[in-house]
Amino acid sequence: MFSLETLRLDGWRVPRGALGAMALVLACELFLHVASPWLPDPVLWGSGEVSAKVAQAQRIGRAARGPVDVLILGPSHASVGLSPAEIETAANRSFGVYNGALNGRTYPALEFVFEQVYEPMLRPRAIVLAVSPLVLNAHNLWMERNSEQLFGAAYPSALRATGVASIWQRFLLDHVYLYRYRHTQAGLRDGRIDGRRRLDAHGFTQPAATGTYRRQPEGLPADHPYRRIMHAYDFSGPSVEAFIRLLHHARERRLPVVVVNMPFRAEMLEISPTGAEDYARYLEAMEQLRHEYGFSFLDYQTRVPFDDADFRDVDHLNEAGARRLSRQLASDLLAVLPRPAAVVTAASGGRE
Numbered sequence: 001m002f003s004l005e006t007l008r009l010d011g012w013r014v015p016r017g018a019l020g021a022m023a024l025v026l027a028c029e030l031f032l033h034v035a036s037p038w039l040p041d042p043v044l045w046g047s048g049e050v051s052a053k054v055a056q057a058q059r060i061g062r063a064a065r066g067p068v069d070v071l072i073l074g075p076s077h078a079s080v081g082l083s084p085a086e087i088e089t090a091a092n093r094s095f096g097v098y099n100g101a102l103n104g105r106t107y108p109a110l111e112f113v114f115e116q117v118y119e120p121m122l123r124p125r126a127i128v129l130a131v132s133p134l135v136l137n138a139h140n141l142w143m144e145r146n147s148e149q150l151f152g153a154a155y156p157s158a159l160r161a162t163g164v165a166s167i168w169q170r171f172l173l174d175h176v177y178l179y180r181y182r183h184t185q186a187g188l189r190d191g192r193i194d195g196r197r198r199l200d201a202h203g204f205t206q207p208a209a210t211g212t213y214r215r216q217p218e219g220l221p222a223d224h225p226y227r228r229i230m231h232a233y234d235f236s237g238p239s240v241e242a243f244i245r246l247l248h249h250a251r252e253r254r255l256p257v258v259v260v261n262m263p264f265r266a267e268m269l270e271i272s273p274t275g276a277e278d279y280a281r282y283l284e285a286m287e288q289l290r291h292e293y294g295f296s297f298l299d300y301q302t303r304v305p306f307d308d309a310d311f312r313d314v315d316h317l318n319e320a321g322a323r324r325l326s327r328q329l330a331s332d333l334l335a336v337l338p339r340p341a342a343v344v345t346a347a348s349g350g351r352e
Contacts (some may be wrong), residue, residue: 046153061121069095074130084202121191138237233278
C-alpha cells in the first residue's frame with residue numbers, strides 16, 4: 001500500500017496515498033494523546049518492576065515529597081529483604097526510607113538508575129548498599145545479562161545515546177505516543193509490577209516473600225545458576241567497578257554510605273571446594289574498600305543469627321526474616337544517622 005511504486009510523484013503534488021497515510025497516523029497519535037490517562041502504562045525501562053519504581057520515584061520527585069533520608073540500593077536480596085515500613089516503624093519515624101533495589105540487576109544497572117532517576121528525583125541524604133559475594137563476583141554473567149537487558153530498553157537506551165540520536169530518541173519517547181506505547185502494562189502508575197505483586201509507598205514489593213527454606217542433602221540442584229557463578233570467586237568485573245564508582249560518587253557528595261552484607265545459607269559457599277576461602281577474600285576486599293571510602297559495614301551474615309525458618313531460598317529472606325533484618329537495620333541506622341539533621345549536615349559538608 002505504501003510502497004514507492006504506488007506513491008509516484010506527479011510534479012510537486014503530494015501523492016494522495018501519502019496524505020492518507022499521514023492523516024491516519026496523526027489521527028492515531030491524537031487518539032493516544034487524548035486516551036493516555038485510561039490506557040495501560042508504557043513500559044519504558046525493560047520490565048514491570050523497574051518501570052514501576054522509576055514511575056514511583058518520578059511521582060515522589062514531582063510532588064516535592066523529598067528528599068528521602070535513606071535510599072536502599074541492591075538486587076533482589078534487598079528488594080524482598082529490607083522493608084522501609086518496618087525500618088521506619090522500628091526507628092520511631094526518625095527518618096524516611098525508600099527501597100530502590102532492582103530484582104535480578106547488578107550494580108551497573110543500579111548505578112545507572114541511581115544517577116538518572118533516584119538521585120535527581122529522591123535526592124537521598126544517605127545510601128544503603130546491599131552486597132553479597134554472589135553480586136560482587138566476576139563470574140556472575142547470569143545477572144550481568146539482566147543488567148544489559150535494562151540498558152537495551154527504550155528509555156535507558158535513549159539516555160545512554162549521545163548527540164542527536166539521544167535527543168531524537170527522547171523526543172519520540174516523551175512526545176510521540178505511537179512510539180511510546182509499543183509495550184504497555186496496566187497499573188505501573190499505581191506501582192503494580194504484575195497481576196500478583198505491587199509496590200508499597202516506599203518501593204517495597206507486596207506481597208512479601210513467603211515460604212520456608214529446606215536444606216537438601218545434595219545441595220542446590222545441578223542446574224541452579226548459582227553453581228556456575230560460585231564455582232570460584234573473583235572480586236572484579238562490571239558489578240564491582242560500578243559499586244566502587246557509587247562509593248566514589250557518594251564520597252564526592254559527602255553522602256553517608258552504609259554497606260549491608262546480606263545473609264545467606266551455607267549451601268551457597270559449599271558449591272565450591274574453596275568457598276570458605278573465597279568468602280574470606282571477599283570480606284578482605286570489602287574491608288579494604290571500607291578503609292579507603294570510610295563507609296559503615298554491617299555484616300548480617302554473622303551478626304544476626306538467621307536460620308532456615310527466616311529464608312525463602314538459599315539467599316532470599318522470607319517475610320519473617322525480612323522483618324527481623326529490617327528492624328536490626330533500623331537500630332543500626334539510628335547509630336549511624338541519629339537524626340535527619342545530622343544527615344543533612346554530613347551531606348552538605350558541615351555547612352549547616
